[in-house]
Amino acid sequence: MMMLKARRMAAALALILIALPASAQPAPPPAGDAARGKQIFNSDGCYQCHGYAGQGSRSSGPRLARIELDFDAFKTELRQPSNEMPPYTESVVSDRAAADIYAFLRSLPAPPTASCIPMLSH
Amino acid sequence: MAKRGSAGVGRRGFLKGAALAAGAAAASPPLAHAVPALPDPNTKRPILIQLAAAEAQAPPAEALTEGKGGGDFMVDVLKSLGFDYVCANPASSFRGIHEAIINYGNNAAPEFITCTHEENAVAMAQGYYKMAGKPLAVLVHAVVGLQHASMALYNAWCDRVPVFVMVGNGLDAEKRRPGVEWNHTAVDNAVIVRDYTKWDDQPASLQHFADSAVRAYKIALTPPMGPVVIAIDAGLQEDPIDPAAKLMVPKLPRTTPPQGDSAALADTAKMLVVAESPVILVDRLARSQAGIDNLVTLAELLQAPVVDQAGRMNFPTRHPLNHSIRGRALVTQADMILGLELRDFWGSIHSFRDQIERTSKPIFKPGVKTVSIGAGDLFQHGNVQDVQHFADIDLAITGDGEETLPYLIEAVKGQIDGGRRAAFDARGKKLSDQHDKSLQESRDEAASAWDVSPISTGRLCAELWEAIRKEDWSFAGGGNQTFFSNWPQRLWDMTKFYHYNGDSGGAGQGYGSGAIVGAALANKAHGRLTVGIVGDGDLMYSPGALWTAAHHKIPMLMIVHGNRAYHQELMHVQRMADRHSRGIDRAHIGTTLIDPAIDFAKLAQAMGVHAEGPISDPKALGPALKRAIATVKGGEPVLIDVVTQPR
Numbered sequence: 001m002m003m004l005k006a007r008r009m010a011a012a013l014a015l016i017l018i019a020l021p022a023s024a025q026p027a028p029p030p031a032g033d034a035a036r037g038k039q040i041f042n043s044d045g046c047y048q049c050h051g052y053a054g055q056g057s058r059s060s061g062p063r064l065a066r067i068e069l070d071f072d073a074f075k076t077e078l079r080q081p082s083n084e085m086p087p088y089t090e091s092v093v094s095d096r097a098a099a100d101i102y103a104f105l106r107s108l109p110a111p112p113t114a115s116c117i118p119m120l121s122h
Numbered sequence: 123m124a125k126r127g128s129a130g131v132g133r134r135g136f137l138k139g140a141a142l143a144a145g146a147a148a149a150s151p152p153l154a155h156a157v158p159a160l161p162d163p164n165t166k167r168p169i170l171i172q173l174a175a176a177e178a179q180a181p182p183a184e185a186l187t188e189g190k191g192g193g194d195f196m197v198d199v200l201k202s203l204g205f206d207y208v209c210a211n212p213a214s215s216f217r218g219i220h221e222a223i224i225n226y227g228n229n230a231a232p233e234f235i236t237c238t239h240e241e242n243a244v245a246m247a248q249g250y251y252k253m254a255g256k257p258l259a260v261l262v263h264a265v266v267g268l269q270h271a272s273m274a275l276y277n278a279w280c281d282r283v284p285v286f287v288m289v290g291n292g293l294d295a296e297k298r299r300p301g302v303e304w305n306h307t308a309v310d311n312a313v314i315v316r317d318y319t320k321w322d323d324q325p326a327s328l329q330h331f332a333d334s335a336v337r338a339y340k341i342a343l344t345p346p347m348g349p350v351v352i353a354i355d356a357g358l359q360e361d362p363i364d365p366a367a368k369l370m371v372p373k374l375p376r377t378t379p380p381q382g383d384s385a386a387l388a389d390t391a392k393m394l395v396v397a398e399s400p401v402i403l404v405d406r407l408a409r410s411q412a413g414i415d416n417l418v419t420l421a422e423l424l425q426a427p428v429v430d431q432a433g434r435m436n437f438p439t440r441h442p443l444n445h446s447i448r449g450r451a452l453v454t455q456a457d458m459i460l461g462l463e464l465r466d467f468w469g470s471i472h473s474f475r476d477q478i479e480r481t482s483k484p485i486f487k488p489g490v491k492t493v494s495i496g497a498g499d500l501f502q503h504g505n506v507q508d509v510q511h512f513a514d515i516d517l518a519i520t521g522d523g524e525e526t527l528p529y530l531i532e533a534v535k536g537q538i539d540g541g542r543r544a545a546f547d548a549r550g551k552k553l554s555d556q557h558d559k560s561l562q563e564s565r566d567e568a569a570s571a572w573d574v575s576p577i578s579t580g581r582l583c584a585e586l587w588e589a590i591r592k593e594d595w596s597f598a599g600g601g602n603q604t605f606f607s608n609w610p611q612r613l614w615d616m617t618k619f620y621h622y623n624g625d626s627g628g629a630g631q632g633y634g635s636g637a638i639v640g641a642a643l644a645n646k647a648h649g650r651l652t653v654g655i656v657g658d659g660d661l662m663y664s665p666g667a668l669w670t671a672a673h674h675k676i677p678m679l680m681i682v683h684g685n686r687a688y689h690q691e692l693m694h695v696q697r698m699a700d701r702h703s704r705g706i707d708r709a710h711i712g713t714t715l716i717d718p719a720i721d722f723a724k725l726a727q728a729m730g731v732h733a734e735g736p737i738s739d740p741k742a743l744g745p746a747l748k749r750a751i752a753t754v755k756g757g758e759p760v761l762i763d764v765v766t767q768p769r
Binding site for chain 2: 040043044045047048049051052053055056057058059060063065083084086087088089091092093111112113114116117119120121122
């Protein structure tokens with residue numbers, strides 16, 4: 001029951017966040033250490049579903065490289081995922097570690113486009 | 123292994139011994155009376171007399187050779203059924219038919235294919251059937267061999283693939299040598315696989331074998347198809363054929379698969395034609411080019427999108443109506459869903475969330491019409507639960523999908539008028555544009571980790587496609603396509619039935635290597651270039667298939683998807699750790715294949731297979747594939763070990 005209540009509250013919170021006026025700009029992401037974020041990302045957790053380069057897979061998890069979600073939304077999805085993703089509580093991935101991961105994902109270089117790779121046109 | 127009966131008393135040996143004993147008995151008192159209470163030198167005398175008396179009778183020399191054995195007739199039966207190959211790991215319980223195959227049958231049609239494990243033998247049969255469209259035979263040892271084969275039989279059962287298994291046995295306890303032959307005998311061998319085979323029998327005579335073999339073949343190939351098991355007694359194989367026996371091989375009838383009811387098909391045609399947003403979901407439909415072509419005809423008549431779930435090669439990947447990548451989205455928008463030979467209709471139209479509370483919900487619109495066509499309901503077992511969730515479908519048409527399609531096409535043709543045709547054309551134009559967009563999205567996704575090491579599965583499949591696309595190629599699969607993100611279906615131009623061979627069916631590990639080699643065996647006669655991708659965890663179950671490929675010169679390219687983990691299980695364990703907030707640094711325990719990493723190239727080389735790897739530099743992959751293709755085209759098997767991203 002407690003779990004259900006927590007989930008309903010989280011869902012309600014998500015709705016409130018979605019309903020915020022556009023003028024309410026998200027807070028800037030905390031400064032993170034991209035190198036440390038890479039190390040955390042490629043330990044047992046994130047890379048398993050999203051790939052070592054955050055490229056994602058249709059069969060396991062979406063692309064995260066150069067993530068466009070703001071940090072708060074990223075953290076919400078980390079803590080209280082809406083879909084299949086398992087939850088990463090603060091005791092497992094601290095807010096600081098989350099910021100580091102976020103920094104790593106944002107720091108990744110732009111991938112080549114398919115048009116730059118001739119064999120991908122065949 | 124010693125010849126059956128050499129250390130014991132065979133039937134004829136027993137008769138000869140009995141004759142000697144009878145002679146001796148006539149010349150001496152019963153044994154109980156011949157044994158005195160105390161040693162007496164005179165007690166030897168009667169025995170000498172016995173021997174002398176026996177020699178005096180000059181019995182005929184023991185017959186140690188014979189003409190045709192029962193195994194020869196069994197080979198006649200196998201030949202009548204058209205088996206080109208019999209895959210087996212040799213075993214004493216079928217030595218009679220083994221010898222008959224290679225000598226009486228001249229080791230041709232069927233040719234004996236040496237396997238290093240029964241799981242490989244059956245996996246080869248599964249891969250072979252789907253590619254060749256005809257089964258091969260498998261011989262397994264009594265009890266232990268069938269136990270080894272059981273996992274692969276379960277895959278074949280789930281995959282609805284006919285596999286013809288013969289298991290040796292030694293029914294007559296009088297003939298069994300002491301020791302291991304008793305361990306390798308069962309009153310009912312097939313009981314251990316009966317939950318996932320379609321039929322079995324244990325013939326008591328050669329004629330019974332002939333009838334049962336032909337019956338088993340017919341049952342196995344009648345949809346829904348499945349494995350069958352015939353226990354063949356060693357005595358039947360080895361004993362001479364009774365000259366008075368009037369043995370005959372029964373005729374194998376031409377059979378027709380069950381087709382869907384015509385009235386139900388007419389109803390389905392009406393639903394399809396009036397629907398504004400129909401979608402065709404297809405899984406294990408096509409077993410021939412006709413199946414693919416007919417599905418193309420149906421889709422084009424309706425200008426309806428097709429979502430190929432890839433249980434077979436069902437629909438050309440570059441066809442404008444192929445929308446496999448958008449399956450879920452199309453279901454949410456559909457007002458009519460037609461499922462063709464789906465293994466999981468419910469799962470195709472529901473979402474499922476694997477959190478503490480497992481939840482599901484329909485993703486289809488209220489009022490959607492749902493129709494299934496498939497032969498699955500015609501035969502099921504109650505124990506193994508491969509039936510999936512029960513789907514509340516509006517109309518379930520029982521009939522073989524491929525066989526039924528032509529009749530559905532005719533019914534649809536009769537329903538389309540000019541107005542609907544114009545609507546279909548407009549729908550088709552939108553779908554064509556969306557198909558092009560989806561293809562571009564897939565290409566962009568493949569590019570996204572292009573230069574990353576370990577090598578991305580997208581780059582692996584793009585490089586492989588580049589290496590084979592100008593050849594007459596065949597992708598033998600090798601495992602679960604989602605394990606490498608379905609890239610071949612998304613990037614390659616697949617049009618022919620042999621361009622893809624489906625998956626394991628039961629998701630039992632150890633399928634990939636045998637299935638690839640089996641498919642390659644089928645392709646060998648056509649000169650097709652066979653490639654497959656097998657997971658490193660899967661290959662470790664059954665690497666011996668590589669030796670079989672080398673020994674029998676079966677050309678194929680096996681790529682190892684080396685993510686160095688039982689990765690699906692790694693993700694599951696991480697999920698449990700996350701659920702309990704226990705960190706992210708221990709899920710690798712028990713789930714990874716590192717320390718040491720396995721050198722699959724050396725493993726393959728040790729079995730006589732050309733091999734390269736491990737390759738972790740993406741730039742090195744293309745040249746390695748070119749070298750490999752050249753070697754395969756020269757008639758050799760090749761393995762390339764690629765260190766890959768997880769999915």
